[in-house]
Amino acid sequence: MVKILEGIGCPYCGCSCDDVRVVVSDDGKKILEVENACAIGTEIFLQATNHERITRPRLRQPDGSFSEISYEEAIDFAAKAILNAKKPLMYGFGSTTCEAQRAAAQLMEIGCGILDNCASICHGPSLMAFFDNGHPTCTLGEVKNRADVILYWGANPVHAHPRHMSRYAIYPLGFFKGNGFTERTVIVVDPRKTDTAGVADYHLQIKQGHDYDLLNAFRMVLYGYESDIPEMVAGIPKQSILEVSKILKGAKFGVCFFGMGLTHTDGRNHNVDIAISLMRDLNAVSKWSIMAMRGHFNIAGPNRVWCWTYGFPYCVDLTKGDYAHMNPGETSTIDLASRDEIDLFINIGTDAAAHFPIDAVKKLKKHTWITIDPNVSMAAEIADLHIPVGISGVEVPGIVYRMDNVPIQYRKVIDMPEGMLSDEEVLTGIANRLEELILEKAKICSPDSSEPISLESVICT
Amino acid sequence: MISQRTLTMITHRSIEEGIAMEKGKQSREYFDACSVIEMNDLDMLRMGIEEDSPVRVVSECGEVVVTAIIGIQELPPGMCHIRQGVWANQIVPIRTQSTGVPQYSGFPVTVTPAPELQVRSARDLICESVGMWREDGENS
Numbered sequence A: 001m002v003k004i005l006e007g008i009g010c011p012y013c014g015c016s017c018d019d020v021r022v023v024v025s026d027d028g029k030k031i032l033e034v035e036n037a038c039a040i041g042t043e044i045f046l047q048a049t050n051h052e053r054i055t056r057p058r059l060r061q062p063d064g065s066f067s068e069i070s071y072e073e074a075i076d077f078a079a080k081a082i083l084n085a086k087k088p089l090m091y092g093f094g095s096t097t098c099e100a101q102r103a104a105a106q107l108m109e110i111g112c113g114i115l116d117n118c119a120s121i122c123h124g125p126s127l128m129a130f131f132d133n134g135h136p137t138c139t140l141g142e143v144k145n146r147a148d149v150i151l152y153w154g155a156n157p158v159h160a161h162p163r164h165m166s167r168y169a170i171y172p173l174g175f176f177k178g179n180g181f182t183e184r185t186v187i188v189v190d191p192r193k194t195d196t197a198g199v200a201d202y203h204l205q206i207k208q209g210h211d212y213d214l215l216n217a218f219r220m221v222l223y224g225y226e227s228d229i230p231e232m233v234a235g236i237p238k239q240s241i242l243e244v245s246k247i248l249k250g251a252k253f254g255v256c257f258f259g260m261g262l263t264h265t266d267g268r269n270h271n272v273d274i275a276i277s278l279m280r281d282l283n284a285v286s287k288w289s290i291m292a293m294r295g296h297f298n299i300a301g302p303n304r305v306w307c308w309t310y311g312f313p314y315c316v317d318l319t320k321g322d323y324a325h326m327n328p329g330e331t332s333t334i335d336l337a338s339r340d341e342i343d344l345f346i347n348i349g350t351d352a353a354a355h356f357p358i359d360a361v362k363k364l365k366k367h368t369w370i371t372i373d374p375n376v377s378m379a380a381e382i383a384d385l386h387i388p389v390g391i392s393g394v395e396v397p398g399i400v401y402r403m404d405n406v407p408i409q410y411r412k413v414i415d416m417p418e419g420m421l422s423d424e425e426v427l428t429g430i431a432n433r434l435e436e437l438i439l440e441k442a443k444i445c446s447p448d449s450s451e452p453i454s455l456e457s458v459i460c461t
Numbered sequence B: 001m002i003s004q005r006t007l008t009m010i011t012h013r014s015i016e017e018g019i020a021m022e023k024g025k026q027s028r029e030y031f032d033a034c035s036v037i038e039m040n041d042l043d044m045l046r047m048g049i050e051e052d053s054p055v056r057v058v059s060e061c062g063e064v065v066v067t068a069i070i071g072i073q074e075l076p077p078g079m080c081h082i083r084q085g086v087w088a089n090q091i092v093p094i095r096t097q098s099t100g101v102p103q104y105s106g107f108p109v110t111v112t113p114a115p116e117l118q119v120r121s122a123r124d125l126i127c128e129s130v131g132m133w134r135e136d137g138e139n140s
Ligand code: SF4
Pocket: A010, A011, A012, A013, A014, A015, A016, A017, A036, A037, A038, A039, A040, A041, A042, A161, A162, A163, A164
């Protein structure tokens, strides 16, 4: 008899849809059908059991080939690499659970390295703007039940978050919005006529990279300086700006969702900063919230976990040993790579080789590169050591933060292939081994010491 | 006819890329989804670029050969788009404006027809960049 699992969470994008129905074969080994998920979500479940998996770690040999090793050997290799590195960096975590992110924090604390996550190359500037200017936000449930104006700025949910509009923002029938999309006005700001712009009531086809100007123009209208606005701002006629301003002001509950259109282009955090300021101004006359369209699966998770651990969401520098600090531009992965400061790179739950500019990949690959990931990604292909792990959200249960920072408990759908470990188990294993190695080294350095040596006293010395 | 012109490049996600990525970065689907440059049709006409033909895209920090197509999501003249992934990242400038985020969008590129060149696989591009490429094709 096949098993039907209801209320399963999808491990692909920040929407964290937790209403997926999965049909599993009677031996519990194969996913047969997926319902309710979008095309991408369906693919991720089907692919989990559809192809030959690498189930044991692989170590690069002198001739360039990979040879299979045991998990114990892989853990030992990784622990020694961290011990010998001056500035190790662990980066990624988009596809890991919060439990693994906590284990990673513990490991890098012992290893005195740097912890960074994919926010560093996507919504990092948004987090910087939240520090500077606050973050008036809400949950997606509130959007569904109350929102009457939806503003997508530099975001294209049809492609990046396929169920965002149908599950949360535009089409669902909410408690106070019983007629769904007929009661909502949708505004899209994007330089392209994206598929999202295609369903909008208003599409402002902004000139690429001029978001700050347009946001400023809206603020000028709110402050009563509309006569000073030129006839055209950022490629948008003044008339459209005034028309849309009226809708923004008249919203009962508006929500601005913004994406990479603000953070990947000139201005970065300053674009988000002024978007927040616009929300603050709008809140004097109506009610508005703002939310980052967090991209991948549990990408919001490390920000939460490391904030409660260290007070910093990403770019966490633990190399000083007894305190953490964060300074994007200095302790961010791409900047560290471009200055060639890193001598050990651990890629976990992401594919840095495919998603970093190639110049950064070249610099990082000059040194030892370890990849911890279920898939044979590009980062696994070029690694010196590839440790495969169970797929978080499919084979490994755990906590995941949705884009609105609501934690969701993900359940296990199928078992990992026999003998495999989860990323949390691998990270904890490396941390335990590293502890042993550090204490061994301390004993060798001071053989006559009669006092028992504590880990704290020798870390980072 | 101008065969070379500076365009503004943006690199973003697409659903085709999302689905293909789950099939694997070495799959035919990923190659088809991400090794294309989407352009404005008038720009293509002006620049003598035929649909579905290889073009050489050069930025301040590198170059890549991709297949030119008319934007599936319409682009204004002067703008082009390569979906995020291996091909786009061959030309993305590493500069971060001190934020950690490279210049994924809004950087100048030149695009020229290159019918004689071949679009290379994701694995070849990466392996060659990091010095792991072997001519016999046994990249490892
Ligand atoms: S919208 Fe995102 S979370 Fe929801 S099913 Fe699609 S990929 Fe999965």
